[in-house]
Amino acid sequence: MIEQVAEPLQQSGFAKVVLELDVNNHPGVMSHICNLFARRAFNMEGILCMPMADAGRSRIWLLVFEDQRLEQMILQLEKLVDVLSVRRHGAEHEVFERLERFFH
Amino acid sequence: MMEMSGAELIVRLLERQGIRTIAGIPGGAILPLYDALAASTEIRHVLARHEQGAGFIAQGMARVSGRPEVCFASSGPGATNLVTAIADARLDSIPLIAITGQVPLSMIGTDAFQEVDIYGMTVPVTKHNFLVRSAHELLDVIPEAFRIAMSGRPGPVLVDVPKDVQNQRVRFEAWPQPVVAEPNRPLDLKAIEEAAQMINDAEQPVLYLGGGVVHSGASALAVTLAEQAGLPTTTTLMALGTMPSDHPLSIGMLGMHAARYTNFVLEEADLLICVGARFDDRAIGRAAQFCPRARIIHIDIDPSEHNKIKAAHVAIQGDVGQVLEALLPRIKVRLRKRWLSHVDSLKARFPLQMPGLEDARSHYGLIQAVAACLDDDAIVTTDVGQHQMWVAQAYPFGRERQWLTSGGLGTMGFGLPAAIGAALAAPERTVVCFSGDGSIKMNIQELATLAEEGLKVKIVLMNNQSLGLVYQQQNLFYGKRVFASKYRGAPDFTKIAEGFGIQSLDLDQVQNPRAALAQALAAPGPCLIHASIDREQFVYPMVPPGAANTEMIGG
Structure with missing residues (x-):
């Protein structure tokens, strides 16, 4: 047999990326999104979700590592019916930085 | 102003969407919906004997009709029994609407009797799912479920409806319009132009067709492309029939159980044109060594399949x-004599070996003897295992939607209920279900459904008293340590069929198997045709799991 167990991907060496998602606001959306990442053992470093002014929608901010699977992850996110848009920002985006004082 | 219960609303919306047959099993939490269904004059209910059977009956209908079909199940075990059929629909991109009963809203989360979180459980195996929280929501959810199931890449949608929502009264002004598939985004003409250039410039191109060609109804266009550009054409398991197997440009199925020449042709390709396929591991072997010399054009409705x-x-x-319609006018007519004659010489040197064809009681011989009694109008379903691969190799498929098989999930137990669904969708056709003695037992209770419906489903049971593909792998790759793959008991399948009220034919016992087959296949109604198969017959060639496609064993 030639099958081999792949080495687990080391994510910590990669640069971080901030993803900004607009989603429909109803119970279950988070579960659809978290499932995608968990299934692929793609680590989410940070997650933040609040309803938007338009009560039907929420915005989700994700802090993730930029490994080679990120493009595929974004395509999978865009396929979710409740995900309306996905925007990609660099790690320098302030959303998580400004929250850091709550985690010390 | 209209007023009705949530349950009645679901039934009316399904009627308006054109649903005429629903497979399912009732239970406590879905009884209001069944009560409403009983009053429908439009929809016929087919009572399955296990919810997985209901799911596959609906799949069989959808695979034949190409449009979403519906199954019902109750909460708890009813819903969990559907999960395999839903996951199967997801992996093969089949439009399926599963509607489940749920405990009343106020009891959700209390571990109520027959409560499971089927919404949470089906998140990863559906295209989308809903938990309906008011009867009024149904006006949006049911049409939306259909829109999602049939738009873009098709797939399964689950709608979980609590019992009190089914009973809730709802008032509304107007019916929502029945939905159709969403129009696709405008095509990238620059990419199409570039692809046409690559095809026109290629010396050794190969066309690789997948299930997307079936879903799109595009097999005639795909064949035209092959003929216009002179492309040897391989199909995946899902796409068998999109190019007729006797077409001069057909090089058969690729991958783990392809003919040797097919994988050798791919090895030499300088351009691979992938149309509605997804580079599945059983089709391409070790990815890094698949088509090592080829540039790749990938046409797919789902952008997440690209790269x-x-x-x-x-x-x-x-x-x-x-x-393909946009591509064809840009494609030059090419005869490609040099490349096609090289393909022919590979085919002559490394053809598919089908020993024992003249014996209608051998595995290949039986499949071709069945085919000889039928034409392309017949529908063929299979279960999963050796018989499935032998049929894929040996049956002369001639049209799309002639062949229904569980490709992605590889679900043993698929064949019989899918055949029932196919016969419900196309009662004028003969449906043949090739099965094995391992697979048939996984949904054998649906023989009762089949007998009740009296459909023209002919089960060809290839019995080798084992889980044949497991037995084969243990022999080839696990030092002949055969374990848990041979059956010690030998059920009498003809008696089982008769017990369910289905006629049977034992090919082991007849003088002239071809004549007996012809008679059984032509007769109206269901029949189980039993044939003993030599356990030591393996599926060859075989690419070992994880190996490159050129490292084939046998054949």
């Missing part, structure tokens, strides 16, 4: 039929 397994030099997003 998932193999990087595409040109990726075109869109319905494959629309893309």
Whole structure:
């Protein structure tokens, strides 16, 4: 047999990326999104979700590592019916930085 | 102003969407919906004997009709029994609407009797799912479920409806319109132009057709492309029949159980044109060594398939039929004599070996003897295992939607209920279900459904007293340590069929198997045709799991 167990991907060496998602606001959306990442053992470093002014929608901010699977992850996110848009920002985006004082 | 219960609303919306047959099993939490269904004059209910059977009956209908079909199950075990059929629909991109009963809203989360979180459980195996929280929501959810199931890449949708929502009264002004599939995004004409250039410039191109060609109804266009550009054409398991197997440009199925020449042709390709396929591991073997010399054009409706397994030099997003229509006027007529004669010489040197064809009681011989009694109008379903691969190799498929098989999930137990669904969708056709003695037992209770419906489903049971593909792998790759793959008991399948009220034919016992087959296949109504198969007959060639496609064993 030639099958081999792949080495687990080391994510910590990669640069971080901030993803900004607009989603429909109803119970279950988070579960659809978290499932995608968990299934692929793609680590989410940070997650933040609040309803938007338009009560039907929420915005989700994700802090993730930029490994080679990120493009595929974004395509999978865009396929979710409740995900309306996905925007990609660099790690320098302030959303998580400004929250850091709550985690010390 | 209209007023009715949530349950009645679901039934009316399904009627308006054109649903005429629903497979399912009732239970406590879905009884209001069944009560409403009983009053329907439009929809016929087919009572399955296990919810997985109901799911596959609906799949069989959808695979034949190409449109979403519906199954019902109650909460708890009813719903969990559907999960395999839903996951199967997801992996083969089949439009399926599963509607489940749920405990009343106020009891959700209390571990109520027959409560499971089927919504949470089906998140990863559906295209989308809903938990309905008011009867009024149904006016949006049911049409939306259909829109999602049939738009873009098709797939399964689950709608979980609590019992009190089914009973809730709802008032509304107007019916929502029945939905149709969403139009696709405009095509990237620059990419199409580039692809056409690559095809025109290629010396050794190969066309690789997948299930997307079936979903798009594009097999005629795909064959035209092959003929116009002189492309040897391989199909995946899902796409068998999109190019008739006797077409001079057909090089058969690729992958783990392909003929040797097919995988050798792919090895030499300088351009691979992938149309509605997804580079599945059983089709391409070790990804890094698949088509090592080829540039790749990948046409797929689902952009997340592009660059998932193999990087595409040109990726075109869109319905494959629309893309092919735009591509064809840009494709030069080429005869490609040098390349096609090389393909022919590989075919002559490394053909598919089918020993024992003249014996209608051998595995290949039986499959071709069945085919000889039928024409392309017949529908063929299979279960999963050796018989499935032998049929894929040996049956002369001639049209799309002639062949229904569980490709992605590989679900043993698929064949019989899918055949029932196929016969419900196309009662004028003969449906043949090739099965094995391992697979048939996984949904054998649906023989009762089949007998009740009296459909023209002919089960060809290839019995080798084992889980044949497991037995084969243990022999080939686990030092002949055969374990848990041989059956010690030997059920009498003809008696089982008769016990369910289904006629049977034991090919082991007849003088003239071809004549007996012809008679059994032509007769009206269901029949189980039993044939003993030599356990030591393996599926060859075989690419060992994880190996490159050129490292075939046998054949």
